[in-house]
Amino acid sequence: MENNTDYHIPVLLKECIEGLNINPDGIYVDVTFGGGGHSREIYSKLSEKGKLIVFDQDADALKNSWKAPNFHFITSNFSFLSNQLFALGISKVDGILADLGVSSHQFDEGERGFSFRTDAVLDMRMNQRSGKSAKDIVNQYEESELIRVFKEYGELNQSRRIAQVIILERAGKTIETTFDLCNILRHLAPKFKDYKFFAQVFQALRIEVNEEMAVLEKLILDATDLLSVNGRFVVMSYHSLEDRLVKNYFKRGSFAGIETKDFFGNVIKPFSEINRHPYVAEEGEMERNSRARSVRLRIAERNER
């Protein structure tokens, strides 16, 4: 059970563990195992009666796992959380942790295609065994779909222009690699802001490839069903679209942020927030771990049903 910080350094570790408010005999789920940094800490707080179930859709993460009777690694998308737990005979859990997005390992492995700083096939799939890749999207999507992806997920105001350039270029030659994509879009990048521009373009494609918004909605609904009363849901987001979804659901009980009230005027919502404002990393942690720069940590407790 060694800490594999070469794979990923856990973000806001202390705050997450405190947020889970661990009962040593309880059942906990880490839906984004990665390097296992958060999981190891959760596991160390459990008794022999406690259980830790972990998920990662990337088969690479399995190498950070360990063997123990009260520990289960499930190579699956967390959108199947309820079904997978049902198969293990589990219908209620005491805490769920989600550390969303990609691991440093996925980002640093140039050939996975997540980074615009390394030339590689445009892949970006967290689960390399299924689904469409970023290459499929840039070469096959219609103009209107490309505009949607860059506008919604990259929040790019040049989304129409980006889509047009891609369509024009791919008519001559397939867009194969990360550098192919950067080269054809470079003239659209605002001066001195090309880093931010490419980060937004790549983020948009990654969210679409991995259907990150849809699976997050499914996870939140499954967590609502699975958590026992007073069970904790701890979520770390790294971009505003994810954080908005989590915030709306925790604060107002719906993804769109629309409240429904009962007869007495109380908002009907499954969770109560433990922290009204999200935790962010301190300067020191950001210096040690660049992944911590954009984190927003929200913690909520399951209300009475």
Ligand SMILES: C[S@@+](CC[C@H](N)C(=O)[O-])C[C@H]1O[C@@H](n2cnc3c(N)ncnc32)[C@H](O)[C@@H]1O
């Ligand atoms: C930010 S890392 C987690 C790091 C981990 N907390 C640690 O301390 O090492 C996110 C991990 O979750 C996985 N992941 C992201 N979305 C997923 C999903 N929908 N289903 C399953 N795993 C997912 C990624 O493959 C990645 O390994």
